[in-house]
Amino acid sequence: MTYKILPFCLLFFVQSYTQTQPWQGKFEPIDNMIAPPNSYRTASGAPGKAYWQQRADYKIQVVLDERTNTISGNETITYYNNSPDDLSYLWIQLEQNVNRKGNDDFGQFNNGLKDGITARQMQFLTRAIDFPAGYSIKYIKDSNGQAMKSMVNNTMMKVLLDAPLKSGESLTFSIGWSYPITDRSMFLLSREGYEYFPDDDNTVYLIAHWFPRMAVYNDTEGWQNQQFQRLGEFALEFGDYEVEITVPEDHLVASTGSLLNPESVLSNTQRERLERARTSFDSPVMIVTRSEAEANEKTKSKRQKTWVFKAENVRDFAFASSRKFIWDAQAVALASNTVMAMSFYPKEGLPVWQEESTKAIKNALEVYSEATFDYPYPVCISVNTSNIGMEFPMISFNGGRPKNGKMSKNARAGMIGTIIHEVGHNWFPMIVSSDERKWMWMDEGLNTFIHQRTVAERYPDFNSTTPKSIVPFMSGDKNILRPIMTTSDSEILTQFGANFYQKPTVGLQMLRHSIIGKELFDAAFKEYANRWKYKHPNPADLFRTLEDATATDLDWFFRGWFFTTDHVDMELSHVKWFKVYEAEQNIEQKKRNIQVKAGGEGKAPASNDFSNGPEVIRMNATPDNAYGGFLSRLDEEAVRQNLSGKNLYEITIKNLGGLVMPVTLEWIYTDGTSEIDRLPAEIWRKNEYVVTRTFVKTKEVKTVNLDPNFEFADTNMENNSFPKTQKESDFEKFKREAGDTNK
Template identity: 60%
Template sequence: MKFYILIIPALLLSIFASAQDQKKWQGKFEQLDQLLPTPNQYRTGSGEPGAKYWQQRADYTIDAEIDEPTNTLKGKETITYYNNSPETLKYLWLQLDQNINKKGNEDFGNYFGPVRDSLPTLYMQYITRAVEFEGGYSIQSVTDKASKNLPITINNTMMRIDLPVAVKPGESYTFNVAWTYPITDRSLFLLSREGYEHFPEDNNNVYLIAHWFPRMCQFDDYEGWQNKQFQRLGEFALEFGTYKVNITVPADHLVASTGALLNAKDVLSAKELERFEKAKSSFDKPTIIVTEEEARAKEKTKSTAKKTWKFQADNVRDVAFASSRKFIWDVQAVKLPTNTVLAMSFYPKEGLPVWSEESTKAVKNAVEIYSKYTFDYPYPVAISVNTSNIGMEFPMISFNGGRPRNGQMSDNAKAGMIGTIVHEVGHNYFPMIVSSDERQWMWMDEGLNTFLQTRTEMERYPAFHHTTPKDIVPYMKGDKSVMRPVMNTSDNERLNAFGSNYYAKPTVALTILRETIIGKDLFDKAFKEYANRWMYKHPRPADFFRMMEEATAVDLDWFWRGWFFTTDNVDISVEDVKWYKLNTAQANVENKNKTAKAGDLSAKATDKPNSDFSQGPQPFTVLNTEDKAYGEFRSRIDDNAVRQKLDGKNIYQVKFKNNGGLVMPLLIEWTYKDGSKEVENIPAEIWRTNENEVNKVFVKEKEVVNIALDPNSDLADVDVSNNVFPKKPAESKFDQFKKTN
């Protein structure tokens, strides 16, 4: 395209100065290119895996045993690691997550500090670890295929293995690790994800075994080894593979695990096996495999014999399991278009009656709705295990809190329990299959998952309270000096802000994208495309950002920048409204002798401020356009036709101010004199040339009596008092006193 440009030295200086200001300013509509990694042959500019995308693989054969008298787990594993990268690897890194339980590792004790009078003993235990306990791995051996020792270096929660011969691209390496560790009492930790829960009444334990074996760190094109230390909040980045796992436990235990059970005939009684086979076609309701009475009987006897349960899991990135003689077990089949899934629940009698009524139903609902918005659940089982005080996810299995007291549970507590189950089962999709790096970008699994949890609850539990934009307002208008952007590693966030920043805020952001900015149908197609493109792969934030734009044809850089890279909030105000009507009689007289200069749209309108609509419209004239305003164009607009189209119309010029920093669409509710209402959506691009304040002209057939921004709280506006016109009178101190007393 060619332009005619007149340049003078002063103008050059002005442009240069403006460019320098722009560099400092970094406008809200500036593209994200400089913040995102450059597209390449591994990850494309359209947000999908590139032609040469690669990822590593690790296959495991594991033998593990729980020693119940000593609460110890011992195990050995053979790992075959496949180097699919273009790099030669001289050493390997493994995660030793159990080492976080060693004394001296940071916990969340400072969450309850500082020390104060009358502090509960449990909080003092969190802060001081006054009651000492053992924790962490004892690595017994690391050997190659020929059983020769390999040199290792342990750095807290990471272990490096130096290889005798480097693993070249396309090669694999097989080695063995043997270990043992004390299973910790979950009640000794805040936010404990694994360990055992003790039940003094019957002197039994429920074992939640997770982070239990040395696991390969992820190695990818983005940052090489992901060997960031485990600090408890940031979770995991892991490689996919096949797992063959043999778990030896007391003979009267039930084991719930990632994977398909291979030896049901060996570990289940004839009656249990018959029920289990029947459950595989029980699509209408759960089938009880182990009853309450049977579980109670096992609690009393405590077998000293042992059984080995065998599981295999394909194309997963982790394995976890639960084991106890206390478990009641039910199963229901769930039919999806491409797969039949067994939804299961394992729970002690202390979970009755609510868990038998709601848990497997919630698993089924999660699997069905998540499949609808992403892809059919691909694994054979989806398991919910009842535990205390936590919700935690792993492939095919989740540990979920929520228990009745004396058989009773409030509606809110039950909703919380069901929501937890839906959420943790939903994590099978994000990040267990769409495998983002939780240790770096917690929002990519928690935010996307909570968004789909909300969709599930809205469709299957409409009476529940769902996460809405209004819910995030108290957090968004908080103290910005201690806030962190969403694009931040999880371990750097305050514990009391963790849920707001990584769960709720991204959920609200995606809800606004779907409901207000992109539109439901187009958003759903794009989100589904993202999920399918990155199944069993490792997406990064840039891949999601680019994918959602590529699949919708909506430039969202301004949105990602504001919601994910800053701590700005939404606070848009209606500053002023001017009401005009065209003075056609005056215009006809004046147009006999003169025409208007280009851009002179309201030559006769006054500029006095308005507090309401009581003074009526201001008259203004629209004059004929001078010929020179058309430049080289020979055609002319019909001046009278323009005036005729505006004759009798109500013209409103509204000034909006951006007080919070986040540029957003303008959702405007117009209330007319006849009582009718209309909601208008003005795209966020209205702010692109002035991010602080804008004027917008509206032409209305009817007279307006009220204007309200964001009438349904769809945009998380933190101050709705400045959203209306006519402005409400300031509240007196007496009125404020009455509200608070």
């Protein structure tokens, strides 16, 4: 065997070995961790030619009874089976059943007694004051009026079909139902219900996940029929809605969709103001003023009126109803359409809701549209209530309320941030319709990412999420931390905000600002949003699209950031300073001169700073046999001259936290100037734990800093600089403070 053949044999052995081992290095592909591509979902991350999804259209008539706080309705569902499968039964979501006593979800939060527990916490825990809750299903009938068989399992209802619903066919059936609307103060994670105002004996109703809705049936898991447990939200099909909402005559209704009968429910004055708002692009127009709302609070009409709304291609429908509402509206011009931004709020929201809510809607509509695609719906509504931020197509319920008309700067920022965030959910997941029941981070994380971009661009004085925000969480106890790729209801309640909102946001910020670059990343993120609008993406579709649209291998990032609980802790463990001299004959004298300058001949360079000057190195001539079979030679004299007198710095960086990241180095020179060098994450491919790199600098370096702008959520910045600072021990500090250094 000759020398030339050996490397190829060795390479073959290494390849054969690695292909047969379950190697899980940080730079290995994540193909075995995500669903494989197929004809429905391509390897590029785009929907395939065979992609399909189901559809459900609804016609609903609903009555809100304010005297009994109940809601009752009947609905007709037309369900389209676009799948290649024949279906022998259907699954219907009954989320209101989560509030029933004895429900599996009841008591899962705050489930521990303690001394000094509040009455409200005790109510959460024990339901000492009982209340009615959950659906009463009055009937399920087919299109011929014949009863259909069903079985209810907690928050899911199985509808049995006499004959399979074949692929390509549709089915129309109807359901009659009612339920008691619950007091939102009774629940820790209440997403709907009513809020009662004792001072004027009135109520604001937030009506959401209120009607039996079709569960999703898709290509990746069949029926998505996981039980609703409050934390994991919704998986829903798109469809068209025609909804008739009957409420007390003196109520105003804010709703998903376009109002079809304004002449029947609005006064002439309100209609005139609303028409004026359609061309008011600079400021909101008051449709219902404070004085009008306060007068309305006193009426308590016993008559009813019906509001009719229509919504096309939405995955859900919600509304709010109250006689307390003040109402303002403003037009927002986007590139492809004009949207009516509207806010509904009780007088308790003044003055900040009148000042800020519709403005925040406008800012969100503009930034999100620029980042993804234009908001496609005719209205975007923000409704004020307490202790909530919850989103639905075209309408959101948002907390934040002044006390005695006053609000701190932080509270105002929190209120505005909530409105932006919930409006942003119109994109994720109301249009880019990910499965919230399974992957909370896909809607909360992606939405928070653009939400924080909106805050940074439109409210620069507000605090926003940055890599620093996630450090306390990522440096926490690994025994209880969980990866981002954890299903929604499996997350620890105290951690879900950091893990499902902040950590994905910071990860996307890193990709945009420090790994891919803004221009390339923004185009890729927009590509993902447009590929999957009105469709059901999974995590693999996002990961593949970002790689496909950037030509960047990001598997190392997705593996570490999304699938592990590793953290970033890079240590700048050592920096060595060298100089190369052109003339070999004076090398020993050069060494002596440097050593004398550093403090004495024969003194070795210090290991933790630059005080002893550089080490002097000799660059020898290259022997001929080092070139192997090559006949050409380097111009070694030119190499010597180009490096003569230059400063060479050998940097050693250790990966202590487990997560590999790009490396950013800041060089601060002795003349006060500075420079930045950036190295890609791929420098860790050969060795995932320690890397050494050499840099040539004309100037002498005073300080080297790792990650100077805190781009990568490094959990320990104390080991990121050289020269290293000498930390005083606790014993030395005690002696110094005691004034006795001899003890």
